[in-house]
Amino acid sequence: MTTVTGMLVATLAMLIGNRLLPDDLPARGDWEKYIFCGAWLIAFAHAIWRTAPVAEARMAPAWAEQCWAVAVMAVAAVLLNWVTTGDHLLRTIGAGYWPVAGVDLFMLASAAVAVVAARKLARGAGAGVAPAVAAPRAPSAVVEESARA
Secondary structure: OHHHHHHHHHHHHHHHHHHHOOOOOOOHHHHHHHHHHHHHHHHHHHHHHOOHHHHHOOOOOHHHHHHHHHHHHHHHHHHHHHHHHOOOHHHHHHOOOHHHHHHHHHHHHHHHHHHHHHHHHHHHHHHOOOOOOOOOOOHHHHHHHHHHO
8 A cells, every 4th residue: 555655645745845845955855855755654654553454354544544645735735836936827827837737737636536536445444345245046046955855
């Protein structure tokens, strides 16, 4: 799980860090790497901590929780870009500044997909995994068995 959602959480954490770290910070690029690795480790720890339901044949709630984190962080990254640079989505689209507009649009679309996934996963986590059930037998097999008895 951490490989999938943890990578997204770590990437978004790095983008958010990029907007929040001072421009003149020594070794700024290294700090962005530390943020990425730290966020990935936190996502990993969270995934381990929240996997207890799997032992009871239920889905780990960490899936849905990390999808919610992805959604919130993606929107936060777009908003932080606007606040720190003044480049909001309408301005960048209007100016034809597609590298920034494209990233913002992709992050907003990713947030929407993450919300849908989180909602579906949360519903699935509440239902649990159905126990194995024997396949239903054909009515003719039931009649034959009762005739033999």
